[in-house]
Ligand SMILES: Nc1ncnc2c1ncn2[C@@H]1O[C@H](COP(=O)(O)OP(=O)(O)OP(=O)(O)O)[C@@H](O)[C@H]1O
């Protein structure tokens with residue numbers, strides 16, 4: 001608060017010197033010469049101010065920026081062992097309960113939300129639990145004053161579309177914030193176009209902007225393998241990857257990067273970018289859902305919005321999914337959600353077709369087989385192209 005800033009002292013000294021100079025010149029120089037000196041000093045000051053301003057503005061556009069540290073970056077700041085944050089260090093004889101620590105971190109809500117939002121996904125939820133346990137133990141170790149490097153938390157989520165990657169990433173960001181590993185715990189979603197420019201000098205500022213938005217939270221890079229285009233000499237993806245690698249290392253106490261995409265493509269990406277692979281600490285694989293899981297997901301989605309499938313409608317929906325799973329652009333739970341939204345539309349249309357009929361609460365909640373079977377999917381053969389709205 002009472003800090004002393006050398007910059008302000010220098011400015012004051014300069015102003016004082018200019019004032020003294022002006023007074024002396026005004027006293028001893030003839031009027032005309034004094035006027036010329038005054039004009040010269042004014043022009044010189046303006047030129048310096050304008051050039052400085054122009055230099056500051058163009059500096060960000062310099063392609064060299066890729067090699068320049070980010071504004072918030074502190075080189076070599078992360079690998080240092082941390083001291084515990086708790087001012088009251090526990091004595092070596094003290095004991096702690098991890099259950100109590102878990103309550104103090106208030107992370108139960110995250111697991112409840114994961115269970116409520118996501119049907120199945122047992123291996124993924126188990127992995128999230130494991131990461132939480134690692135961080136919980138790390139927190140307790142810090143309370144005992146045990147020095148420990150911050151664990152690497154960059155992750156890779158692999159799986160087909162609509163298997164819950166983004167949903168889990170959001171909960172992961174919240175979990176890391178509650179455990180004190182991220183300051184804000186927000187999630188910034190980015191794809192190749194958000195990070196890589198099309199012209200020389202565009203990529204570094206673009207990547208830098210996204211990184212600055214993500215600081216304190218999670219940067220979720222969807223279909224990360226598109227960052228890398230082997231054999232394309234005009235591609236700037238590698239420049240973006242280099243910046244990411246640098247920030248993932250130097251700023252890993254402020255930012256967690258999650259790379260997401262199809263598993264096989266991600267494997268190829270890591271083979272070509274061993275630096276990236278070595279920075280990823282946790283791999284979470286999201287398996288495609290089985291038919292029964294998709295049905296359970298559909299029922300859970302309907303229940304959340306106070307609808308349900310009549311028993312015959314459930315059979316019709318099972319048939320729908322059996323065909324849809326074999327179609328192109330099938331997107332697991334997202335396809336389920338989209339089809340159920342269309343069924344609700346048909347349900348409402350069916351009820352509205354007879355405006356005078358009296359409807360019970362149950363009528364307003366129950367999806368009938370007709371609401372499912374009216375899907376164009378049943379009208380076309382299984383091999384025909386389906387509605388692209390997955
Ligand atoms: N296991 C599940 N239970 C219930 N709903 C689910 C489940 N998995 C996904 N969903 C729902 O499906 C939709 C898509 O999920 P999400 O966006 O997390 O998938 P994604 O893997 O990120 O997809 P993409 O790769 O296409 O981005 C969301 O509405 C989500 O709530």
Ligand SMILES: [Mg+2]
Nearest residue numbers: 165166167222
């Ligand atoms: Mg997603």
